[in-house]
Amino acid sequence: MSISRRNFVIAGSVAAAGGSLVLSACSSGGGGGGAQGGSAASATYSKVTVGTAKDSTGPAPQVPGARKGGTIHALGPDDFSHLDPQRIYFAWNSTVANLYVRCLTGYRIAPNGSMKLVGDLATDTGTMTDGGRTWTFTLKDGLKWEDGSELTVEDVRHGIERGFASFTTEGATYVQTWLTGSTDFRSLYKGPYGGKHLDSVVTDTAKKTITFHLKTARPDLDWALAMHSYGAVPVAHDSKEKYDKDPVSCGPYRIKQHSVDKSMTLVRNTHWDPATDPIRTAYPDSVVFEFGPEALQATDRLIADSGTDQYAVMAYSGVPAERIQKVIGTPDLQNRTVNGLLTGLYYYAINCRRIKDVKVRQALNHAWPLEQIRSIYGGPSAGDYATTILSPDIAGRVKFDVYGKLRNPRGDTAKAKSLLKAAGKLGQKIVYTYPQGGNDAYDKTKVVIVNALKEAGFDPVVKPVESTSYYDQVGQIDNTFDVMWYGWSPDWPAAYTLIQPLFDGATIADNAPNVSQLNVGWVNSAIKKDAGVTDTVKQEAAWAALDKEIMAKEAPIIPETYQRRYYLYGTKVGGAQFDPLFSAFLVYKLYAKS
């Protein structure tokens, strides 16, 4: 079984299969798109930039040779868990949300995979004043809901305010926290249903503006607002809990039919005006999702390429390890693939509460056998070696290799041993854990990990945890593990969404993502300082420097891989492109060939 819908860390099952879901949050990137075959090293990473008002105007750049009409089919193992924008966080839900949800901002993705943050509902990416504490957005003209009614600033505000309601616990919480200054924001405001609006969000219907007054400076509010959790919802048609079943569209498609866990059909929203949309092209008349086929089945169907499968794509589960060599080794099939890196980072968190000596943590980094691990995952087609905390898709990320893992990916056990000796910790016991039951790849990698650790002078003890309770157990502050397999995906392509949740000592709590439990004064203050820098270039440089400094001075994690995924599509599908944000197809760019 390929998935375990747990947490928002990257699913344990993803790593080696390459054929399951990214259970990560909305995130971003500029991975190497296009059909690049197995040459993982050929991936290029485009800088993520902020677009202008001109970039924010529609229609979206057209796909050469595309034709309108027809139906695109998408095959996926599971239904979407949420359709209500305020309850959407998982990447695979966003694959469909892209078709009917629109936010103030969004990402315009070029054919080469580079991304620009642009105004989606807004005319641009907003105006920041007061050092990042106040942001104002103006709505475009001609925005309509699927029933033809006008989409207003009140609808945008309603989407923000719904994020405080008691039933939208699954969604993102950044903006709510920034607006109220508290992580317990629901105790301060309970959502829009009592007739009360947030004082900190002010709308001007005449001017079509919405202004956010934040408690702290957030120069990255425009990025956060691109998350589907902050999508607009019509005040007049909000059915609260029931909205999750029947959301109203302001995008190019509306949901016509949905049979839970079986199928979903989206058809054109005739009230969507392409002139307002700089992101979506929307060529097919309808998009049909079929739920059920696991990655292997879907791959075999697309290899066979018969009937409607000629118009089909793999919705969000990629080509599994069993078929990857066949697919990338057969030219006809390889030409029908897109691939790219998953957003975020897979790593081994070192429990700094237990392993207090930095030299021991550094020794673990030196010893870790990345090459052996990756070859078990499937070799270069499974991903690239990771050496930094920031993944390649993060704006401003600078590549470095403190522990020489790119030069010597097999690990330097001699160096590790000397460090351990210097620390007087030869024979140090290391309790290593990983999720067991979801994917047998970790059962295989444990062998090479144990061998490397023994060679480096450690005393490794392996204690796997059943995959369904894995994140609960490693999330406990007083857990008894020293090294824990883990993964994290950013919510927007800024370093803050990786470094702050993972390494800010203030966030340490049961079930919090800082499983390394790093709590170091200089790191905590650097995070606080960098987050408030309003100059984008300076901020990016500061984060990149902090990334390297944390790895060199604290070594709280062992970066593993930036994972790659391949997707297959039918012979009559055009416009196929890897989505660097949600690590699947950009469904709104696909077209059905005649």
Add this chain to the structure above:
Amino acid sequence: MLRFVARRTLSALLILLVISALTFALFYVAPRDPARTACGKLCTPQTLALVRHNLGIDDPLPVQYWHWLTALFVGRDYTGLGRCPAPCLGYSFTNHEPVLGLITDRFPTTLSLSLGSAVVFVLFGVGTGMVAAVRQGRALDKIASSASLVGSSLQIYIVGVVAMYYLSDQWRLLPRPTDAVGFTQDPAAWFKGLLLPWLVLALIFTANYTRMTRSQLVETLAEDYVRTARAKGLGRRTVFFRYAWRGAMGPIVTILGLDLGYLLGGAIITEETFGLHGIGALSIKAVRDNDLPLLLGVVLVAATAIVVANIVVDAVYAVIDPRIRLA
């Protein structure tokens, strides 16, 4: 007969009650928290408490069970989601549907899969077994016996995948399995969509029926009363069908009843292999999603199918074999 059915129904209800209580208790023994999934990425203790309240899992376990039990008879109101009328099996928060609705939505696939394959494997299994018994010791018997040995050692998750790969994808002899079209919508498309799963399921189940039929018939044909029938000068056909066959069918019916009960409870591996959306696939989803109400629902359906199948088997057995008395 009526007393028998009433007594068995009562004991069946008791069994189902015990099963539901056990499932309830076992679910909470597992070290995982259903609330965590709905608690968001940066889950705070306050949000976690709110989710627990929303899911109705902040009450003590016996209270939760009592709510679930009473809802079966009087229905239940879910804040913001409306009323779940009796018999209410609970509300699946993961799927945003009442559990009963999800199950009834999936049942036609399970029913089609079970009955369709049963028709094939009973016809082929019993038929081959009969031929083998009549031709005992000859080539046909040996072939049928060996084939059934091979068949019974096959596994659906291997045969199914191989059959789909070659028969559907490579040679395109049979359509890819699908349950998208129901029997009432388009019987021909329904038939085509389920043909491959029926055949694969039948391939595996047929073997048991062939072996069972053969051995039962061989045994019965050697019985005194059959010999007497022959000695009376009755025709071969009459002896075979009216005397031997009827006597041999008892154990076959028992196995068929249990197999049907098992299949109606959800053929998990079959459904997963062929990507079908029946009760089996639903039960896997319930486990994966930590969805207690749905899990209870599918467990009860499976248990009911098996319990009912047992009652039916006992009743039918008595009809077939008058020597059995329903005491």
